[in-house]
Amino acid sequence: MRFIFKTEYDQDIRLFQHGGQLFWYGLLGVLLLAAPLVVSGYVLSQLHFILIYAIAGLGLMLLVGYTGQISLGHAAFLATGAYTEALLQAAGTPFIVSLASAALLSAAVGIIVGLPALRLKGIYLAIATLAFNVIVEEIITRWESVTGGSSGKLLKPIELFGYRLSSQESFYYLCLALAVLSCLALMNLLRSPTGRAFVAIRDSEISASCLGIDLARFKTMSFALSAALTGIGGALYAHKVTFISPEQFTLIQSIELVTIVIIGGIGSLHGAVLGAAFIIMLPQGISIAKGWLPDAVPQAGLQSVVFGLILVGFIIFEPYGLYGRWLKIRTYFDVFPFYRRGTFRRQRSYLRSERLR
Amino acid sequence: MTFFAIDNLGVRFGGVVAVDGVSFSVKQGDVHTIIGPNGAGKTTIFNLIGLIYQPTTGCIVFQDHEVRGAPHDVAQLGIARTFQNIELFEQATVLQNLLIGRHRHRVTNLLDELLFRPSVRRAEIAQREAVERVIDLLDLAHYRDSRVAELPYGIRKVVELGRALATEPKLILLDEPSSGLNPEETDDMAFWIEDIRALGITVLMVEHDMNLVSRVSTRVLALNEGRVIAEGTPGEVQSHPAVIEAYLGGGE
Numbered sequence: 001m002r003f004i005f006k007t008e009y010d011q012d013i014r015l016f017q018h019g020g021q022l023f024w025y026g027l028l029g030v031l032l033l034a035a036p037l038v039v040s041g042y043v044l045s046q047l048h049f050i051l052i053y054a055i056a057g058l059g060l061m062l063l064v065g066y067t068g069q070i071s072l073g074h075a076a077f078l079a080t081g082a083y084t085e086a087l088l089q090a091a092g093t094p095f096i097v098s099l100a101s102a103a104l105l106s107a108a109v110g111i112i113v114g115l116p117a118l119r120l121k122g123i124y125l126a127i128a129t130l131a132f133n134v135i136v137e138e139i140i141t142r143w144e145s146v147t148g149g150s151s152g153k154l155l156k157p158i159e160l161f162g163y164r165l166s167s168q169e170s171f172y173y174l175c176l177a178l179a180v181l182s183c184l185a186l187m188n189l190l191r192s193p194t195g196r197a198f199v200a201i202r203d204s205e206i207s208a209s210c211l212g213i214d215l216a217r218f219k220t221m222s223f224a225l226s227a228a229l230t231g232i233g234g235a236l237y238a239h240k241v242t243f244i245s246p247e248q249f250t251l252i253q254s255i256e257l258v259t260i261v262i263i264g265g266i267g268s269l270h271g272a273v274l275g276a277a278f279i280i281m282l283p284q285g286i287s288i289a290k291g292w293l294p295d296a297v298p299q300a301g302l303q304s305v306v307f308g309l310i311l312v313g314f315i316i317f318e319p320y321g322l323y324g325r326w327l328k329i330r331t332y333f334d335v336f337p338f339y340r341r342g343t344f345r346r347q348r349s350y351l352r353s354e355r356l357r
Numbered sequence: 358m359t360f361f362a363i364d365n366l367g368v369r370f371g372g373v374v375a376v377d378g379v380s381f382s383v384k385q386g387d388v389h390t391i392i393g394p395n396g397a398g399k400t401t402i403f404n405l406i407g408l409i410y411q412p413t414t415g416c417i418v419f420q421d422h423e424v425r426g427a428p429h430d431v432a433q434l435g436i437a438r439t440f441q442n443i444e445l446f447e448q449a450t451v452l453q454n455l456l457i458g459r460h461r462h463r464v465t466n467l468l469d470e471l472l473f474r475p476s477v478r479r480a481e482i483a484q485r486e487a488v489e490r491v492i493d494l495l496d497l498a499h500y501r502d503s504r505v506a507e508l509p510y511g512i513r514k515v516v517e518l519g520r521a522l523a524t525e526p527k528l529i530l531l532d533e534p535s536s537g538l539n540p541e542e543t544d545d546m547a548f549w550i551e552d553i554r555a556l557g558i559t560v561l562m563v564e565h566d567m568n569l570v571s572r573v574s575t576r577v578l579a580l581n582e583g584r585v586i587a588e589g590t591p592g593e594v595q596s597h598p599a600v601i602e603a604y605l606g607g608g609e
Contacts, residue, residue: 209432
């Protein structure tokens with residue numbers, strides 16, 4: 001077990017609290033950098049998806065896990081990012097500009113969607129964002145002159161400072177860099193006043209506002225940042241699949257993003273990354289398992305059933321997701337042999353003030 | 358200068374008149390207590406001051422300016438409050454809770470924070486120093502890194518007081534600071550209220566424990582059914598016939 005002796009406030013502020021963390025994250029970084037040299041093309045392609053979904057998942061995590069606002073419409077931001085990128089690339093805009101535009105336009109749409117969030121809570125907000133998803137899906141299907149309708153849009157490889165990122169490896173490094181930057185930006189945000197204001201809104205709106213936090217402003221800000229990150233994810237997604245069409249941005253996609261957040265572990269950035277890895281690897285796992293299953297088990301729809309079961313299982317047995325499970329395992333070894341089963345049990349919360357407004 | 362005054366304040370919810378033309382003023386440096394039986398409108402007055410409810414009549418004046426706008430504007434003026442049933446950020450640590458209390462002293466902007474520029478680090482350390490002073494004052498050092506959800510009720514009550522103090526208020530509203538506390542903890546609370554007053558912070562509180570009230574209050578206001586029935590020193594109010602009648606019922 002490690003005891004950290006603190007002698008200055010900076011120790012609570014810095015990103016890595018002790019040498020051990022630095023070592024393990026350093027090792028992870030080296031492995032990620034070396035991955036293209038080691039793994040096969042297929043695995044690398046899966047890593048692309050994991051990184052892309054991790055970026056989109058980080059965006060949703062900020063909103064759901066840290067600000068406590070539910071969104072069942074994040075596929076719409078993914079679509080906004082993807083179509084902005086496709087259209088601007090076709091118009092010959094440099095990648096840096098088109099990526100920034102994808103983020104900014106998604107953020108702008110996020111602010112518009114955030115407006116009802118100022119009045120709606122919980123299930124009502126979920127329905128509003130769900131409706132938004134359907135609207136955006138409809139718009140991109142019908143607005144054929146711009147989006148190409150159901151026949152979709154094709155994308156060319158990215159050109160960055162005159163280099164064509166057509167190889168798997170170069171695209172991988174681009175995704176990795178953007179994922180790391182997104183992580184760092186969110187980690188910075190969460191150790192600053194704005195991040196704390198988000199957490200305050202999540203835990204108690206009434207006391208947040210009594211401490212001077214402008215609920216409208218910070219909720220809108222959270223929606224905008226969340227949408228911007230998901231938009232960046234969308235732009236990369238568009239390049240990854242090279243062909244985008246409305247059926248990639250349906251409600252199912254939104255639910256997949258929510259699944260990332262819940263399975264990964266709500267309220268942790270690790271969770272978004274773990275959840276993304278899980279959701280990309282699960283279909284592979286299922287198709288491997290199919291080979292061993294008896295023929296009597298129907299093949300069609302198996303994936304949805306397994307997905308659903310896992311989601312329900314997590315909500316019932318491990319509400320803090322994969323990251324929560326990891327924390328428990330780590331604590332078990334940290335304090336061995338003194339781990340108590342109840343260590344992480346949620347305490348009964350005391351009577352709270354009647355919900356005002 | 359008027360430090361804090363309420364003039365003819367009233368609010369009705371449908372047909373119920375919860376607060377009916379209440380006027381009083383609080384002098385700077387006082388510990389002003391509102392007492393009254395259940396349903397007298399004490400907490401409603403706090404919610405009106407905090408602009409959580411919009412008053413139907415009357416106005417609130419703080420340092421010669423009318424208090425108006427949204428709840429977060431009240432905090433920016435330097436009015437902090439605690440809640441009767443504790444409204445802490447339960448999934449955060451004590452330290453984080455107190456740091457959120459520093460929100461109104463935020464000096465950094467979003468872009469600086471995303472990049473965590475050196476100015477943000479300096480600001481964070483300054484906020485931390487301010488929070489540590491509160492932690493020292495309220496003896497919370499032991500709980501600094503505990504999650505609020507793990508703490509017993511008595512400690513939470515102190516953390517909530519600390520969070521309000523971290524905002525560096527000029528006026529602090531305490532809604533039943535001793536409710537749910539044992540006699541020892543109530544004793545501590547009395548000491549802290551005296552300390553807060555010594556810091557130059559004016560206290561307006563709602564309280565039922567008459568021992569605590571007479572020990573720390575400089576002025577007491579008694580309410581019943583949304584109206585002021587008596588005002589004066591603790592002794593005067595306790596012996597006021599209207600107060601005795603409100604609590605014990607009138608003689609037939």
